[in-house]
Amino acid sequence: xxxxxxxxxxxxxxxxxxxxxxxxxxxxxxxxxxxxxxxxxxxxxxxxxxxxxxxxxxxxxxxxxxxxxxxxxxxxxxxxxxxxxxxxxxxxxxxxxxxxxxxxxxxxxxxxxxxxxxxxxxxxxxxxxxxxxxxxxxxxxxxxxxxxxxxxxxxxxxxxxxxxxxxxxxxxxxxxxxxxxxxxxxxxxxxxxxxxxxxxxxxxxxxxxxxxxxxxxxxxxxxxxxxxxxxxxxxxxxxxxxxxxxxxxxxxxxx
Amino acid sequence: xxxxxxxxxxxxxxxxxxxxxxxxxxxxxxxxxxxxxxxxxxxxxxxxxxxxxxxxxxxxxxxxxxxxxxxxxxxxxxxxxxxxxxxxxxxxxxxxxxxxxxxxxxxxxxxxxxxxxxxxxxxxxxxxxxxxxx
Numbered sequence: 001x002x003x004x005x006x007x008x009x010x011x012x013x014x015x016x017x018x019x020x021x022x023x024x025x026x027x028x029x030x031x032x033x034x035x036x037x038x039x040x041x042x043x044x045x046x047x048x049x050x051x052x053x054x055x056x057x058x059x060x061x062x063x064x065x066x067x068x069x070x071x072x073x074x075x076x077x078x079x080x081x082x083x084x085x086x087x088x089x090x091x092x093x094x095x096x097x098x099x100x101x102x103x104x105x106x107x108x109x110x111x112x113x114x115x116x117x118x119x120x121x122x123x124x125x126x127x128x129x130x131x132x133x134x135x136x137x138x139x140x141x142x143x144x145x146x147x148x149x150x151x152x153x154x155x156x157x158x159x160x161x162x163x164x165x166x167x168x169x170x171x172x173x174x175x176x177x178x179x180x181x182x183x184x185x186x187x188x189x190x191x192x193x194x195x196x197x198x199x200x201x202x203x204x205x206x207x208x209x210x211x212x213x214x215x216x217x218x219x220x221x222x223x224x225x226x227x228x229x230x231x232x233x234x235x236x237x238x239x240x241x242x243x244x245x246x247x248x249x250x251x252x253x254x255x
Numbered sequence: 256x257x258x259x260x261x262x263x264x265x266x267x268x269x270x271x272x273x274x275x276x277x278x279x280x281x282x283x284x285x286x287x288x289x290x291x292x293x294x295x296x297x298x299x300x301x302x303x304x305x306x307x308x309x310x311x312x313x314x315x316x317x318x319x320x321x322x323x324x325x326x327x328x329x330x331x332x333x334x335x336x337x338x339x340x341x342x343x344x345x346x347x348x349x350x351x352x353x354x355x356x357x358x359x360x361x362x363x364x365x366x367x368x369x370x371x372x373x374x375x376x377x378x379x380x381x382x383x384x385x386x387x388x389x
Binding site: 107 | 270271274275278281282341342343376377378379381382383384385
């Protein structure tokens with residue numbers, strides 16, 4: 001049976017359609033679910049929290065959404081082992097909810113994706129490389145070894161920050177699934193365009209079923225996103241960052 | 256002149272304060288009213304009026320169409336109030352910028368310490384990046 005994926009929409013979410021479309025292209029049965037429909041979420045096998053500005057980033061990015069009724073369902077599902085992926089603002093929500101890195105209590109965050117070091121919004125194409133073993137994170141497990149994932153870092157608050165002790169836990173616990181990389185695949189903290197600690201672009205939880213990724217792979221996911229780097233004749237064909245969504249759907253089929 | 260604190264608050268409806276109130280109520284905290292403001296703490300030799308004029312002239316801090324400016328009696332939070340400051344904000348800067356949250360109960364009384372603590376821990380402050388000043 002095709003896996004059912006809910007793409008969650010809070011007031012202020014703005015990337016739900018491309019997220020849903022890419023999931024559909026990768027073979028999932030993906031549907032957009034609005035905040036007023038939280039009761040319907042039990043029907044779904046997995047959840048994706050897309051980018052945007054949920055609740056206008058009131059208090060902090062992701063803080064209000066982390067306490068939304070939809071997150072009650074997502075937290076319960078994540079604790080039951082279902083797959084959850086948050087992109088950009090979705091990633092911020094997962095950290096505010098305490099699901100990632102998951103070293104504290106639920107809804108007691110121990111880390112955050114916060115204000116960029118340069119103090120303003122950035123929008124630039126980046127490359128990501130998985131820096132953990134394939135089996136560490138189910139969502140990224142089906143990626144080709146050493147694959148470079150193109151994505152767009154489009155955020156004002158994408159810098160991982162935490163106390164020294166928590167950053168050590170994040171590093172030691174293998175929570176950094178993706179780091180910013182150069183074209184040769186080298187990773188180094190200085191490649192993080194916003195000064196993210198550990199050069200981190202994406203974190204997972206202890207169990208590896210939740211992924212919080214700051215850059216947008218879905219914005220570099222079809223040939224029409226990069227006509228100058230076309231990888232096939234069909235402008236509508238998935239490419240580039242779609243491999244991560246493909247890996248997500250593969251994980252769902254195995255789940 | 257030492258430290259002086261000014262509050263820049265909305266005089267139009269504050270949707271963010273309302274959202275915070277609803278979220279806190281959902282968490283079981285008995286709050287009936289929330290007021291939010293940017294708190295600007297100045298440290299220097301300029302007179303109060305000079306500082307006030309500087310704030311009023313800075314469009315990134317103050318818009319006369321939607322803000323009111325008030326000099327605070329103290330550089331510390333009042334009863335029922337918490338100030339949130341980013342951990343990486345320089346403490347010795349000539350101007351520190353914080354966010355004030357004032358929480359009130361049903362009789363418009365400032366919220367007590369335990370409930371204010373709960374509000375900070377559960378929503379208003381992410382200790383990974385912020386500190387709460389009481």
